[in-house]
Amino acid sequence: MHYRNGREAKNGDKIVQLNQGKIEAFGVLYGAVAGNDYCNGNIAIIQQQNHYACMCDCIHVDDLAEILAEKGLDKRPEGK
Numbered sequence: 727m728h729y730r731n732g733r734e735a736k737n738g739d740k741i742v743q744l745n746q747g748k749i750e751a752f753g754v755l756y757g758a759v760a761g762n763d764y765c766n767g768n769i770a771i772i773q774q775q776n777h778y779a780c781m782c783d784c785i786h787v788d789d790l791a792e793i794l795a796e797k798g799l800d801k802r803p804e805g806k
Contacts, residue, residue, distance in 0.1 A: 728763055730799050747791035747800035
């Protein structure tokens, strides 16, 4: 199992799910089974309802999407 950028995926990893370069979910990967990079595993959402924001620690979602596009990580890889 590997993430979009090729890094090996493991249950227990903190992950961000993307949809057309936008963040769709953030949480902990669980239930993933080795041997499949598509439709595999679940995300246990860990985001709190309210969280104090220091702007110097944040990035706008559109800017993150632009960075992903620059690195070619904005598109889903072709199926195998």
